[in-house]
Amino acid sequence: MKHLPTSVKCVALLAAALLPLAASQAHAATIHTQGSIQYVCSGVGQGSLQKMQAQAAKFNLGFWMVKGPQGEYLANVPVKVMQNGKTVAKFTAGGPLCYLKAPAGTYTIEGRHDGQLRTIQAQSGTTAHYLRW
Template structure:
């Protein structure tokens, strides 16, 4: 049996990476509204920005690790990524054009910002 995942407004379709489901977007106003509405269904989130004015970034390579082992990786298609998966604390490695940022992310953290 194949289960279909409903698409969000503004064509934000949930994806999977390892045991995680995620959706990225949030550049245009309609995407931002859709992401805000969908946030309650996800327990973690990242926001990627650049520079002093916090300009939005996409095409960031994201890797989630736990206990030193990679558990998921994906490329963001927008500045905000909503993530749900197994409860726990994860090490996030985010690479944008060869520059790497690291942080930790736990359930309940829906607006963890990475700034280049």
């Protein structure tokens, strides 16, 4: 960098300073929107759980997807969220923990894993539900 113009040095230093921030943001879960529902699903390893928990206050409904007596975490589960018999969101959960921001009310959450359908009733304002296979 000794023989580079000052402007190039500044850009290089700025890029080096921002690289750790960009790397940490790359692992942040993406918030999706479908109609009046916002949702985010994530894994629970390598800091993902802490990042999800840091976002938890933005959401008013949450659930886990687990399997078996030991509660193995599940990912890539097709999920359907319904209210009053109408589908309000449909997505594939990228991790075992999902948070939703939804209008007040009661929701039916369906998940399908290994050909088996599981359904729970969840009230907005609660975040400790489990779809269990």
